[in-house]
Amino acid sequence: MSELAILGGTPARGPRPWPAWPQYDEATEQQLVAALRSRRWALSWPSDGSPSRERRFAEAFARYNQVPHCVSVDHGSSALVVALEALDIGPGDEVIVPVMTWVAPVSAVLRVGALPVVVDVDPETGCMTPEALRAAVSDRTKAAIVVHLAASVADVDGIRAAVDWAGIKLIEDCAQAHGARWRGRHVGTFGELGAFSFQVGKVLAGGEGGAVITSDPELYRRAQQLRADSRRYPDEQVPEGGNELVEAGEVMGGNYCMSELTAGVLLDQLSRLDAQHEHREKMALELERGLVELGDFGAIPLPEGADRRSIYEYGIRFRPGAFGDVPVERVAEAVTAELGMDVWPPDLPLHRSVMLHPHTKRRFAPVWTEDGRRRALGRDYPGAERYRETTLLFHHKALLGEPADMADLVAAVRKVRDGHERLR
Numbered sequence: 277m278s279e280l281a282i283l284g285g286t287p288a289r290g291p292r293p294w295p296a297w298p299q300y301d302e303a304t305e306q307q308l309v310a311a312l313r314s315r316r317w318a319l320s321w322p323s324d325g326s327p328s329r330e331r332r333f334a335e336a337f338a339r340y341n342q343v344p345h346c347v348s349v350d351h352g353s354s355a356l357v358v359a360l361e362a363l364d365i366g367p368g369d370e371v372i373v374p375v376m377t378w379v380a381p382v383s384a385v386l387r388v389g390a391l392p393v394v395v396d397v398d399p400e401t402g403c404m405t406p407e408a409l410r411a412a413v414s415d416r417t418k419a420a421i422v423v424h425l426a427a428s429v430a431d432v433d434g435i436r437a438a439v440d441w442a443g444i445k446l447i448e449d450c451a452q453a454h455g456a457r458w459r460g461r462h463v464g465t466f467g468e469l470g471a472f473s474f475q476v477g478k479v480l481a482g483g484e485g486g487a488v489i490t491s492d493p494e495l496y497r498r499a500q501q502l503r504a505d506s507r508r509y510p511d512e513q514v515p516e517g518g519n520e521l522v523e524a525g526e527v528m529g530g531n532y533c534m535s536e537l538t539a540g541v542l543l544d545q546l547s548r549l550d551a552q553h554e555h556r557e558k559m560a561l562e563l564e565r566g567l568v569e570l571g572d573f574g575a576i577p578l579p580e581g582a583d584r585r586s587i588y589e590y591g592i593r594f595r596p597g598a599f600g601d602v603p604v605e606r607v608a609e610a611v612t613a614e615l616g617m618d619v620w621p622p623d624l625p626l627h628r629s630v631m632l633h634p635h636t637k638r639r640f641a642p643v644w645t646e647d648g649r650r651r652a653l654g655r656d657y658p659g660a661e662r663y664r665e666t667t668l669l670f671h672h673k674a675l676l677g678e679p680a681d682m683a684d685l686v687a688a689v690r691k692v693r694d695g696h697e698r699l700r
């Protein structure tokens with residue numbers, strides 16, 4: 277067998293390029309140029325008599341999710357802050373969050389002055405379990421933020437039952453799950469609010485951006501004001517030169533508004549999303565056929581109620597020991613070298629991550645006391661550790677390729693598996 281690429285051998289894949297991300301064409305350019313030429317670069321700028329792109333995108337994204345309301349914001353992180361504030365969560369409150377996630381849901385809880393209570397995840401999907409949620413409920417718990425991670429979704433039925441049992445609210449962080457469905461319904465519609473990110477790497481890309489969805493008209497009214505310095509859309513149509521935001525002041529907000537240029541790009545990108553989902557799913561199934569033949573390998577599973585995947589990061593799961601005792605970081609480097617495309621292990625669980633360092637900011641001192649720290653992180657996280665040690669991730673753009681690309685992925689994994697003894 278040929279030498280591993282990381283040890284100087286010939287890579288399993290030739291010099292063919294991988295699909296590029298983000299994807300755009302002339303239609304995208306037209307949307308962007310139209311926003312530019314409108315001179316209306318922000319929602320808070322005189323109207324040209326037609327609804328802002330920000331509002332049009334929010335309405336389109338609500339329709340996409342089959343939910344009555346959506347508010348666009350500037351980041352997924354802001355969407356989480358707005359969602360928490362819409363539920364009036366603040367100092368003295370606790371919010372249950374998973375240990376396996378991008379740090380944003382946890383930092384959002386800190387930003388509203390509440391304490392994040394960090395719980396373990398399912399070792400197969402990396403998502404918060406209903407059992408871990410139930411075990412963390414205290415008399416201070418007001419909400420939970422569930423994250424639909426990478427290529428899977430949490431056990432939505434179990435999580436919803438657990439929050440109802442506890443009498444708390446649910447926010448779904450769908451930054452990695454646009455368009456995923458559970459028993460025919462879009463994720464993000466099972467919580468009181470769903471939060472999304474449109475950061476460039478996500479499956480719906482706008483550069484930087486986010487949104488909150490809800491079916492509750494009161495939460496919608498609050499979310500509008502929370503993202504636009506206490507202003508909301510007016511009830512009447514806005515004439516040319518008019519203002520599409522009126523001062524309401526029912527709840528004090530901040531400025532988390534989405535730029536019109538971003539909204540223009542997102543209008544274009546949203547129209548491509550379902551076709552991309554379909555293509556990725558086809559390639560994922562192709563890849564899975566190859567992985568299963570290898571033995572010891574497979575995809576991150578979906579819980580039984582999930583009936584459509586949204587693949588943000590594709591996860592190859594392997595049986596512990598499939599690469600001997602070679603650490604997953606080293607395996608990922610070796611597969612990366614074979615493919616000429618980044619493959620990585622999941623981010624460190626937050627209890628071991630430098631991303632969660634509340635002691636470095638004075639503002640968090642009131643919650644991040646010795647007692648607060650213990651309430652937040654005083655648990656074991658075996659599910660997260662197992663998930664991390666047995667998962668290799670890569671970006672969804674690779675699944676926009678063709679069957680030959682999937683064959684290269686399988687060949688690279690096989691080659692590193694067969695040659696892992698030499699990696700030690």
Ligand SMILES: *Cc1c(COP(=O)(O)O)cnc(C)c1O
Binds near residue numbers: 352380451472474484
């Ligand atoms: C990307 C991401 C966010 C944050 O989104 P930004 O738009 O980058 O602020 C939040 N939660 C999860 C799970 C994410 O992956």
